[in-house]
Amino acid sequence: MQIKDMAHRLQITPRAIRYYEEKGLIRPQKADESGYRQFSEEDLWRLQTIITLREVGMPIEDIRELLEQMDQGQGSLLHYLELQRSFMYDRWVELSKVIETTEAMIERVRTDQVIAPASLYELAEANKRLRQTRGDWVDRWNFNQIADVYDELVTREQDGYNKHERYDEVLDTVVAAAKPKPGETGLDAGTGTGNLAGRLVRFGAKMSGFDQSLEMLRQCRRKHPEVDTKLGTFFAFPFLENRFDFVASSYAFHHLTDDQKLLALAECRRVLKPRGRFIIADLMFVDQEHRRTHLKELESAGEYRTIEKMENECFADRSRMLAELADLGFQTDVRQITTYVHLITARLK
16 A cells, blocks of 8 residues: 555544654555555554554554554563454444434435535534544543552641542542443443452452553553553543443543533543443533632732642533533433532433
8 A cells, every 4th residue: 555545444634644754653664666665454453553652642652662562572462362352433423423423414305405515614614623533532640550550649647739639538438329230331431550440359240341541551451451452542432332331430531621521521521322321420510600619719828839739620511411411311310529529420311
């Protein structure tokens, strides 16, 4: 294959492929005197791996190191296949959104008979914004680097602002709200080191979990080998539709922007069975007015360091979360647990 063929199959630009070549991540063969790059099926799989790792936040240098390990036979086939699975789920979810947009266009044309191009353009732009929202996530928290010490960090006593205040109590509250029954299937969305999933397993639930961090997943597998873990993102849960009796999440959504949270909620809805339930405990404000009032109080008290720390997190607008869950067909209940953590319990009607 030439570079244009690779770009078409992977739905990326030739410029992106050249970038990865410049960084030494791929080394296509040159074709005799023509000088054109020639790509093999092995190059295709390698590029898929690179794209997958970039989408889950891995830096270029870390990708290069991982690929070198795999080239030296130090990487496992299982790990490689897991990366491919994450890539395929991501593309599948994205394609499903494109299909929905196309169906909406067809229905609009059928209904209106004659339709203004601007109307179709509006649908296409909405789909484009959706792709951009999914692609804008960046790991600003260095989860791969802190995985070994994460459990210590979340339970460490802190003065002033502490987003993990009463951490164990919060997780126990999520478990109580989930009401897991023996034999039920549950998903821990953004499982991290598996602290929530491990608690739910003790109640007899068959737990799965996903995370974008390879190192976090390694810690989870070490601590809780009974949990089925997968590499994945909040924008493409690596599971099929109608799979789980409940989805639970703790301290993960605050790493997503408001728009990204809505995409993640739609994914929760997609993987839940009929009458399924969703339970989340995370950093939230009741609404934007609550946020403004609280930050103003902190500023008046001279708590500038606390404000700086809080601005590094994406606190949820609880009112927007509840509205979106209602649109998705959930009935909800909500309460505040700590200074910043709120609990939302939702069930499909």
